[in-house]
Amino acid sequence: MKIGVNAWCFPASMNAGEVLQKAEEYAYDGIELNLEDKAPGIFTMDSIQSDIESIKQQAEKHNLEIYSISTDLLWKYPLSSKDPDTREKGIAVVEKMLSIAEICGASSVLVVPGIVREGERYDEVYNRSMDAIKDLAEKAEQKKIQIGIENVWNDFLLSPLEFSSYIEEIGSDYVGAYLDIGNLFRTGYPDQWIELMKNRIVNVHVKDFKRSAGNDDGFVPLLAGDLNWSAVAESLDEVGYEGYVAPEIPPHKHHHELLLKQTAETMHYFFKVRRVVRK
Numbered sequence: 001m002k003i004g005v006n007a008w009c010f011p012a013s014m015n016a017g018e019v020l021q022k023a024e025e026y027a028y029d030g031i032e033l034n035l036e037d038k039a040p041g042i043f044t045m046d047s048i049q050s051d052i053e054s055i056k057q058q059a060e061k062h063n064l065e066i067y068s069i070s071t072d073l074l075w076k077y078p079l080s081s082k083d084p085d086t087r088e089k090g091i092a093v094v095e096k097m098l099s100i101a102e103i104c105g106a107s108s109v110l111v112v113p114g115i116v117r118e119g120e121r122y123d124e125v126y127n128r129s130m131d132a133i134k135d136l137a138e139k140a141e142q143k144k145i146q147i148g149i150e151n152v153w154n155d156f157l158l159s160p161l162e163f164s165s166y167i168e169e170i171g172s173d174y175v176g177a178y179l180d181i182g183n184l185f186r187t188g189y190p191d192q193w194i195e196l197m198k199n200r201i202v203n204v205h206v207k208d209f210k211r212s213a214g215n216d217d218g219f220v221p222l223l224a225g226d227l228n229w230s231a232v233a234e235s236l237d238e239v240g241y242e243g244y245v246a247p248e249i250p251p252h253k254h255h256h257e258l259l260l261k262q263t264a265e266t267m268h269y270f271f272k273v274r275r276v277v278r279k
Contacts, residue, residue: 001236001271002029004067004246006205007042009260011251016042016055020062026264030065032110032203032246035097037073043100045093056104067244068148068203069097070110079132080114080125080156087132094136094147101145108146108202110178111136113166116155125156130169137172148178148202151193153186153216160188160196167200176200180248181232182207182219190227194235204236204245206267221249221259222266229270236271245271 005028010019019042023031033055035043042055059066077090097109114129116122133147140147149157149167157163167175177200181190186209194201208225210218222229236245247267252259 001233001242002067002244003264003267003271004028004030004032004203004244005264006032006070006246006248007034008070009247009249009251009263011256012040015040017058020058020064022260023064024062026260027268028064028264030067030244030246031059032068032070032244033066033100033104035069035071035073035093035100037076043069045096047096047100049103052100052103059104066104066106068108068110068246069101069104069106071097074112075115078112078115080116080120080129082120082124082128087128091132091136095139098136098139098143098145102143106145108148108178109140110148110150110203112152112154113149114154114156122156126166129156130166133170133175134172137170137175140174141172145174146202147172147175149175150178150205151180151183153183158187160193163193164196164200176202178203178205180205180207181227182209182225182248185209185225185227186211186214186218190232191235194232194239194241198239201239201241201243203243204241205248206232206245207247207249219249222247222263229266233270 005023007019033042038044073093074090077086079090081087101109114125116125157166177197179201184193208220208222208227210225247263
């Protein structure tokens with residue numbers, strides 16, 4: 001497995017060069033960069049090719065692969081929205097991610113497929129989301145970039161069986177699962193999701209979770225929650241997963257350097273060192 005890190009793990013005050021330098025210092029193999037509405041985001045909807053190429057060159061200088069492009073904009077512009085204009089904005093966001101990924105050599109983009117909200121029927125969200133992803137899958141295939149559908153707290157695709165069925169129904173080799181271990185742990189079990197997703201897994205996000213909290217307050221740094229990370233690593237081994245595993249943990253308010261160091265050490269132990277020890 002490869003050890004990645006999402007840029008949101010670093011303070012927002014850090015520029016691209018500082019983020020990439022720190023990622024190299026902590027021996028990450030690659031980095032996931034994020035598309036945001038506007039500056040000071042590393043990538044924005046207004047980023048042009050030269051901007052993107054510059055970031056790619058900086059990453060290469062620091063021996064990092066930009067392996068994925070993520071965004072939180074699909075919460076603002078859901079692909080499943082009843083409003084056609086909102087859906088079109090969401091589609092434009094994914095198209096921009098695909099364009100950025102192509103320029104910087106990323107192999108995947110992270111997509112939140114839709115959101116079930118009060119007043120929006122589950123089946124209608126499902127169908128609108130499906131239509132949008134099918135169209136985007138064609139564009140992803142043209143660029144040879146994977147769309148990773150992430151399991152998030154969106155009241156949608158709530159079980160590994162439904163999630164797998166959704167991906168199968170899309171019917172594209174360029175659409176798979178972006179599995180977030182922390183997100184699923186509130187109501188599920190990582191080994192079951194991993195086993196049922198198998199070769200559909202595009203990338204993996206990790207953060208820990210305390211089930212006793214049962215809400216957003218339950219998300220905590222690695223080893224501060226209830227997850228058995230050895231079991232997670234073993235399940236990924238068993239299905240032959242060799243892609244990226246990356247933390248998506250907000251920086252500590254006062255001691256971000258220490259949290260980043262601890263996170264990197266924990267990631268390397270469970271997903272690299274532990275594998276050598278087991279052998």
